[in-house]
Amino acid sequence: MAGEPLITVVGNLVADPEPRVSQAGKSWVTFRIASTPRIRDRQSGDWSDGEPLWLGCRAYGEYADNIAASLMKGSRVMVQGRLTQRSYTDNQGQQRTSLDLEVEEIGPSLRFATAQVARNSDRGQAGGFGAPSQGGFGGQSAGGMNEWAQTPPEGAGGGAQGGSQMDSYYGSGSQGGFDDEQPF
Template sequence: MANETYVTVRGRLTSDPEMRFTPSGAGVANFTVASNSRKFDKNTNEWVNKEAKFWRCAAWNQGKLTLAENIAEGLKKGDAVIVYAEIETRSYTTKEGENRTVDELRVESIGKDLVFSKPSPQAGTRSQPPQQNQQSRPPANDPWSTGGNQSQGNGGGWDQGTAPF
C-alpha cells in the first residue's frame, strides 16, 4: 500500500500485554508504551524530561506468525522496548455523542531495548571468547581472512587492494 506512516517508538510498557482472540480466531495483543524524550537545558546545564506520550499498540497474529502471542508471553509491565509500527488514526463517537480521533500503533516489529537493562536469564548465556589456538584461526586458504588467499598466488583478499569498488 502507499502513504502509510511508520514510526519507531522507544519506551516502556505501562502494563502487561492483554491477549485476546476475535470471534474468527485471530489473536491480538494490546498494550501501551510510554515514551518520554529528554532535552538538555543549556541554562541549568541539566537534562530535563519532557511530558510523556502514551502510545496505544495492537499486535496481530498473521497466519503462522504469532507476534501477538509472543508479545503476551515474552513482555511484561516495565519492560523497555523498541516498537516499529504503522500509525493508524481511528475516529469514534463516545457515549455522550462526542466525536473523537485517536492515533494508535499497529505493531510490525518489537524487541526489548537492552540499552538500560540486561537480557533475561533464559535468553542464553554468554560464553568466554575462544582461546587463540589452531581451531579458532581461519584456514590458510580462506579468502576472507586478513591475509588474503596466498595459495593462489594472486594476493586475493580485501586487504590487498582488490576490492571491486
C-alpha cells in the same frame, strides 16, 4: 496499504499486554507505550522530562502470543510499525482521536536490561540464522549457551567469575561461525 512509512518508537509499556482472541479464533494483543523525551535546560544544564507520547499498539497471530508471553508493564521496548489514527466516542460522549501503531517489529531495549532470546519450539531451526552444526546464530554452542543470549543460563560462569560458557559467545569453543579471537 503499500508505501506507508514505518516509524520506530522507544518507550515503556504502561501496562501488561492484553491478549485477546477474535470471533474467528485468531490471537491478537493490545498494549500501550509511553515515550518521554529528555530535555536539557541550556541555562542551568539540568535535564527534565518532556511531554510524553502515548501510543496504543496492536499485533496479531503468533506475534501477539510472543508479545504477551515476553513483555510486561515497565518493559522498555523498541517498536517499529505503521502509524494509524482512529476516532472514537469516549464514555462521556466526547469525540476523541488516538494514534495507534500496527506493530511490524518489537524487541526489548538492552540499554538498562538484559534479555535471553529463545526460539519457539514449534519453529525449530527453519527460517533462522543457521543450525548449530553450521555455527550460525541461534544455535547451541559447544558450551551449551544459546549464541544470541545476553545473559548466561542459571549456574553458568560469566561476568567477573569467568568461565567457558561465556567464551562460547565469542567463538572459542563454538562449532564455527566466529573467529577464535575475541573482538576486544
